[in-house]
Amino acid sequence: MPKTRHLVTAGLAATMSLTLVACGGGGSNQSSGDSSTLSVLDYYNNEPDKGFIQKALDACATKIGVTVKRETVPGADLIQGVLQRASSKTLPDVLMLDNPDVQEIAKTGGLTPLSDYGVDTSGFAEGILQAATYEGEVYGLAPTVNTIGLFYNVDMLEEAGVTPPKTWDELKTVAAKLKQGDRYGIAFSAIATYEGSWQFLPFMWTNGGDETDLTSPEVAQALELWVDLVKSGSASSSVINWSQADVNDQFIAGKTAMMINGPWQIPALDESGIKYDSVLVPVREAGQTPVAPLGGEVWTVPATGNKDKQKKAAELVSCLSEKDNELQLAKERFTVPTRTDLLDTYVQDVPSMKTFADQVVSARSRTGKLGTEWPAAATVIYNAIQLGITGKATPQEAFAQAEAK
Numbered sequence: 564m565p566k567t568r569h570l571v572t573a574g575l576a577a578t579m580s581l582t583l584v585a586c587g588g589g590g591s592n593q594s595s596g597d598s599s600t601l602s603v604l605d606y607y608n609n610e611p612d613k614g615f616i617q618k619a620l621d622a623c624a625t626k627i628g629v630t631v632k633r634e635t636v637p638g639a640d641l642i643q644g645v646l647q648r649a650s651s652k653t654l655p656d657v658l659m660l661d662n663p664d665v666q667e668i669a670k671t672g673g674l675t676p677l678s679d680y681g682v683d684t685s686g687f688a689e690g691i692l693q694a695a696t697y698e699g700e701v702y703g704l705a706p707t708v709n710t711i712g713l714f715y716n717v718d719m720l721e722e723a724g725v726t727p728p729k730t731w732d733e734l735k736t737v738a739a740k741l742k743q744g745d746r747y748g749i750a751f752s753a754i755a756t757y758e759g760s761w762q763f764l765p766f767m768w769t770n771g772g773d774e775t776d777l778t779s780p781e782v783a784q785a786l787e788l789w790v791d792l793v794k795s796g797s798a799s800s801s802v803i804n805w806s807q808a809d810v811n812d813q814f815i816a817g818k819t820a821m822m823i824n825g826p827w828q829i830p831a832l833d834e835s836g837i838k839y840d841s842v843l844v845p846v847r848e849a850g851q852t853p854v855a856p857l858g859g860e861v862w863t864v865p866a867t868g869n870k871d872k873q874k875k876a877a878e879l880v881s882c883l884s885e886k887d888n889e890l891q892l893a894k895e896r897f898t899v900p901t902r903t904d905l906l907d908t909y910v911q912d913v914p915s916m917k918t919f920a921d922q923v924v925s926a927r928s929r930t931g932k933l934g935t936e937w938p939a940a941a942t943v944i945y946n947a948i949q950l951g952i953t954g955k956a957t958p959q960e961a962f963a964q965a966e967a968k
Contacts (some may be wrong), residue, residue, distance in 0.1 A: 708859030
């Protein structure tokens with residue numbers, strides 16, 4: 564996930580943005596006309612991602628014999644615009660959605676299932692297919708995905724005579740030994756946004772915690788770990804204000820020896836010259852399988868009413884997830900191919916992505932159990948984290964208090 568832009572679109576109940584009302588071409592259906600031109604909407608509006616996606620779209624457009632007319636918007640505006648266009652029947656021919664939003668838009672009837680076009684959805688990572696599935700139908704494909712892991716400064720760990728932690732006890736021990744002066748042992752994002760919830764999920768899920776019962780002992784144990792890390796001084800109390808980008812800044816500045824973060828930070832880490840590596844997020848007990856959240860965007864075919872265009876749009880969506888395209892996009896964007904048979908080849912080509920490729924196999928969709936109710940649970944999670952770390956509630960009480968609010 565996600566970068567920040569992968570998270571801000573989850574508030575589906577937000578007021579529709581008036582700035583996007585005119586984006587549908589004055590209310591006329593963008594899908595009118597012949598099928599030789601397809602309109603595309605996505606939120607890759609910043610470089611270099613915008614250029615990488617454009618290249619992939621152009622290549623697929625040439626392959627299937629169409630011209631692509633693309634529009635990009637800021638991530639925070641996408642869902643508001645999609646809801647507006649759905650109500651005015653001006654959805655684009657191809658729509659990219661953050662994976663937690665797919666089920667909500669499918670529920671409105673705004674998307675068409677890929678089975679309508681005979682698209683093969685076998686061979687993809689289970690988590691991303693689950694995210695794109697609503698009432699038994701798959702509504703989109705993701706060429707690549709991301710997740711999170713534990714990055715560490717190789718030199719700092721060597722100087723302290725410690726190895727990367729694999730369990731929670733090791734994490735607390737290693738983080739304490741790495742604490743030195745104004746340098747902390749570990750940093751993570753506990754901010755009161757979906758980013759805070761996203762970063763907490765590996766600890767909660769791996770420990771057997773479940774979003775269907777946030778008041779369980781397993782969930783409280785995960786929060787207790789974070790609280791202990793802050794109370795002991797191994798992590799800064801400022802984690803409640805840090806985004807994932809802020810955490811990465813702390814790591815690059817040498818203010819923390821380890822951090823929880825995602826592979827989208829790798830270009831900045833490489834540029835910094837820091838000697839770093841990554842491992843899976845530590846588990847509470849040795850032998851547990853790490854489970855992390857799955858981030859990434861799904862390309863879908865909206866119900867525009869133009870059957871010929873919908874068929875061509877499905878060809879474009881399918882093309883973006885062909886093996887060569889997945890590998891190319893994954894290498895360019897430091898993401899992970901969603902076809903599991905590509906993972907070994909990918910890791911050979913991009914060794915720095917091994918942790919995240921390994922994690923994707925068992926990574927989970929945030930909407931897998933709650934579907935369209937996930938945003939409400941995510942809000943409870945990040946509010947409970949804030950209550951626990953600030954000492955306003957014990958880890959055992961924090962989630963019940965957050966739910967009550």
